Amino acid sequence: AAGVIQSPRHLIKEKRETATLKCYPIPRHDTVYWYQQGPGQDPQFLISFYEKMQSDKGSIPDRFSAQQFSDYHSELNMSSLELGDSALYFCASSLKRGSEQYFGPGTRLTVT
Amino acid sequence: AQTVTQSQPEMSVQEAETVTLSCTYDTSESDYYLFWYKQPPSRQMILVIRQEAYKQQNATENRFSVNFQKAAKSFSLKISDSQLGDAAMYFCAYRSASLGIQGAQKLVFGQGTRLTINP
Numbered sequence: 001a002a003g004v005i006q007s008p009r010h011l012i013k014e015k016r017e018t019a020t021l022k023c024y025p026i027p028r029h030d031t032v033y034w035y036q037q038g039p040g041q042d043p044q045f046l047i048s049f050y051e052k053m054q055s056d057k058g059s060i061p062d063r064f065s066a067q068q069f070s071d072y073h074s075e076l077n078m079s080s081l082e083l084g085d086s087a088l089y090f091c092a093s094s095l096k097r098g099s100e101q102y103f104g105p106g107t108r109l110t111v112t
Numbered sequence: 113a114q115t116v117t118q119s120q121p122e123m124s125v126q127e128a129e130t131v132t133l134s135c136t137y138d139t140s141e142s143d144y145y146l147f148w149y150k151q152p153p154s155r156q157m158i159l160v161i162r163q164e165a166y167k168q169q170n171a172t173e174n175r176f177s178v179n180f181q182k183a184a185k186s187f188s189l190k191i192s193d194s195q196l197g198d199a200a201m202y203f204c205a206y207r208s209a210s211l212g213i214q215g216a217q218k219l220v221f222g223q224g225t226r227l228t229i230n231p
Contacts, residue, residue: 031217033217033219035219041223042203043219043221044221045218045219045220048217048218056217090157098209098211103157103158105154106155106157
């Protein structure tokens with residue numbers, strides 16, 4: 001069965017640089033969620049989109065922005081990167097709001 | 113705000129034995145969902161089992177079952193006949209069933225329990 005696809009899988013950036021993470025949900029899934037998992041921590045919700053509109057927002061820094069496109073894929077844009085942004089970023093998708101969230105493999109971002 | 117607590121940072125069990133992972137949560141809502149996710153060394157988050165709060169019957173998925181005690185706000189995971197492939201970090205998670213409330217869609221995770229399987 002098709003799963004959530006995230007790219008890139010690994011990304012190394014320097015402080016103050018910009019990064020873009022991409023997420024391709026499971027086909028027919030219309031809702032996308034972004035989570036950040038720091039080293040040794042549990043995942044923290046950042047933001048979600050339903051039918052291309054932002055539907056929920058968590059503890060996402062103002063330096064981060066995200067959107068969902070017409071084909072339902074989503075991109076998380078991160079600017080002015082800080083060392084503390086180094087983490088595993090998960091994208092999850094669901095068939096509709098309220099359904100199970102299926103996670104992608106994650107993008108490991110390292111900021112040096 | 114809802115919180116999820118896993119009081120066992122680490123657990124170990126002998127292969128083929130049974131182990132129970134604990135989880136408690138705090139919420140003022142009456143309708144919600146609870147989940148157990150498994151995160152192996154690959155770091156992939158894998159849904160293990162799901163429980164709807166309005167269902168009294170405990171969910172079961174093959175060797176995995178839960179003990180859901182709504183009044184006590186407790187949601188433990190029992191793994192029977194433990195296998196080496198069960199070794200992973202296990203996260204308990206909560207999600208509101210009220211989609212209209214800000215923050216309702218997010219999964220709120222516990223701190224995780226690292227499970228080791230001894231051969």
